[in-house]
Amino acid sequence: MMSRFRKLSSNSFLVRSAQRLCLVVLPAMGLSCWSMAAPVPTLKPISALMTQVMARAVAVDVLISQVQQRLRDPHPLELELVTVGGLGPIRLGMSIQEAANAAQVSFVAAPLTQSEECKYYLPEGYDKQNAVRTVAIDGIGLMVVNDQIIRIDIWPDSPVKTRSELGIGATIEQLKTAYEGQLETTPHPYTDGNYLTLTPDASGSNLYSLVFETDKNGIVSQFRTGQLPAVTWTEGCS
Structure with missing residues (x-):
């Protein structure tokens, strides 16, 4: 017992x-x-x-x-910086094949791509030890329209940052300090957050811009660079 x-x-x-x-x-x-x-x-x-x-x-x-x-080891593109013109060696206006050659990575079409005219592509991972491709990295999305990359999205949990070392988790105060007087703030149509968009004078172009999306607490939840007006589309390819 x-x-x-x-x-x-x-x-x-x-x-x-x-x-x-x-x-x-x-x-x-x-x-x-x-x-x-x-x-x-x-x-x-x-x-x-x-x-x-x-x-x-x-x-x-x-x-x-x-x-x-x-x-896991970071994907090569996660170590690159976002600028008004692209992500590291990937430039807006390139084709997916040109981007793959420039960055030395492969891309796959996102499973939720909405149409043949507008698609998102995700960078594939690569296992160096076993020399095989692995699952796609879901924190980076390249929007392709008419075979050209017109927008690059950085989604939640991605470690990618801008040249000013700002990324997911940055605050509105940090954005305004880094881009003093160069951001336009507009309300998000679906949430209590905001969009902070780099002005044409700051970006040096009327064709490209950088858009930060914040939540109700003023924290960056995602951001993107791209051509106007595509970079301002709230629902991406939808």
């Missing part, structure tokens, strides 16, 4: 430890875990226990994938 009690106590301790890991430690790291807060009955049929084991195994796989994504 004492041996059985020790086993049950040990199981309860493990469950409490797992709960603490998922409810306190992992959220503090910005990660997530399937809820393990429900108490585990002391006696269960083997089928029910196997279901729990499988569920936790899936949760562990999800966590591993999240950690691997955070620890």
Whole structure:
């Protein structure tokens, strides 16, 4: 009886430890875990226990994938800077093939591309160790119309920055300091945020511009460079 009690106590301790890991430690790291807060009955049929084991195994796989994504080497384009004219060696007006040659990367059409006339292309990842292409990087999108890149979007969670070292997570105050008197602010049509657009005098062109999109807290959630008026389109290719 004492041996059985020790086993049950040990199981309860493990469950409490797992709960603490998922409810306190992992959220503090910005990660997530399937809820393990429900108490585990002391006696269960083997089928029910196997279901729990499988569920936790899936949760562990999800966590591993999240950690691997955070620890992966940055894509070459994520190290480039956004300017009014493009992203690193990729210039507005290039074809996708010209961009691929210039940046030495490959691109794939985004799965949610809306039409044949307007498409988004995503840069593919590359596993140097195994010399194989991997999943596309979803933080950078090249809008192509009539076989020309007319806009480059930098989406949430991307580490890409501008020449002024501003990117996702920057504040309106930082933008206004970096581009003093050179930004026009307009309300976002669908949210409580704003658009901050580089003026023609600041960009040195009536053809290209740089647009920052902020949330209701004044934090940059995404930004883009591109030709006018495409760079101002709220819904991209939609």
